[in-house]
Amino acid sequence: MDYDVVVVGAGPAGLSSAIRLKQIDPSLTVCVIEKGSEVGAHILSGAVFDTKALDELIPNWKELDAPIKNRVIRDQFIFFLTSTLSFVLPNFMIPKPTHNTGNFIVSMGNVCRWLANRAEELEVDIFTGIAASEISYKQDGSVKGIITGDMGVDANGIKKQSYAQGMELCGQYTLFAEGCRGNLGKQLIEKFQLDKNADPQHYGIGIKEVWKVLPEHHQPGLVVHGLGWPLTESKTGGGTFLYHADNFEVYLGIIIDLNYSNPHLSPFEELQRWKHHPQIKKQIQGGERISYGARAIIKGGLNSLPKMTFSGGMLIGCDAGTLNSVKIKGNHTAMKSGILAAESIAEAFKTGDSALGELATYESAFKSSWLYDELYKSRNFSGWMHKFPLVVASAFIWIEQNVFLGKLPFTLRDRMPDHASLKTVSECKKIKYPAPDNKISFDKASSVYLSNTNHEENQPCHLKLKDKNLPITLNVPIYDEPAQRYCPAGVYEVLTDSEGLKSFQINAQNCVHCKTCDIKEPSQNIDWTVPEGAGGPNYSSM
16 A cells, blocks of 8 residues: 555654644645554553643644643652652752643543544544554665554464455655654664664653542642652662542552663562552552553653654654653653654655655754754753762752753763663672552552453464573573563563473563563563554553
8 A cells, every 4th residue: 555654653753743744735645553452552651741742733722622631730759768758859959841830641542542533534544453563665775664464373373264464555755653662663773773873772661550549539730750769779760650630540650760780670569669658658548550551761862862864764753762851751752753754754745855865854853943952951861860879860960950951061971771781680689579468569460451451362472582592591590580570561481390490481462562671681682573463452541
């Protein structure tokens, strides 16, 4: 099938680019493909939403009943000292970009569903439940489009009765908006050496729960961010969040920098014990946990941003890495990158440029936009946080943002990739996590159940070991196979037989598509690829 523009991924970046293309030139043919069972099924974000990009894209969004209504009315930053002690930081101690005045607490899954409706009104074709599994190239090496995955193939690669061949979707331009650590995006970065002038990319893992709380505990519009315990015990970077949304719902979670060094650390368990802190427990006690999910977060910022254009297409949003880490926000920046991409493509069509060009207007448009300005001002965040202790780093960030307004005359670099940061088990203190009480804290199995994750079981495993003889650390416990702990869904297990020998088991059906294994595995031996379309989590209001 031939289109003017093919967009891979129906997240904020992909949908914004499709909408903007049709706003500029309704005659353009545009399609968006989405691997989730529906738009929003794979969207997971905090989320406190800055409407800056949406104001540009759809100025009358309020009149169109957008699901963006719960305005932030109070901001809190809590420093957790221990498992029982904490104090609220005064507002003057918080970096200016982190304040949330004027923002909204939203479900980005619902926002994306609303954006998809706006796109379809403009006659954008949206195909859900279809995974882009390969990149199609022209003979000259430029991108031609994508090839969707075959359906109905069993675990041995044999066609089942339900077999349906994938199709090639061709575009004069193809926009890749797969989100953080996109399967095709990482291939494009390698093929075209898009990151040759960039620092290694940096990531976090975000784990989120949605709770229905008691009415007397609900404070609509309250935003709480946290630093300190429990992550300070293992000298790990990251933080926590708790947002009071609509309908007596609270969104809470943890973000852990994936440059952590202790192989005993379990991000999932860190979240479970944080919820028992008195400051958090009092807000959710007596409530019901109704949803769970996890997703990697791309946070290297401007220093790690690859070249976004190549022959025949672009990387946009978190497929490239446009998140503003000081603001702790990436939705508005992803949308803006999609808008800028659409405007550059529309200009190329108008001037008769061919896809062999690399959208020369994009680079200048990007550098003159507020998106570049935001990323430039936050460029040192990862450097501060990765090179200095928490309190020292926080002080430097405050000085940079509040005194120098993000314009210090130097740039901090962090050139160690996250997967290379693990120490050996003998160097690190073992972390003893308490058993779940099934009221405030829970196990992985019951959590994955709440994510509505489902995969066709009899299909090729989408979590591929590049070398099946690895991990070699199973019976020589250098790292004690960290995959069994960093995965928030229980995908990876270490089994011990009657003779004491260990084996590595992959439970691919549990995968919530967070991509942490692809990022953090110290041997870089796990390659996350797309399963059959519609597989994975089915988030309703994340």
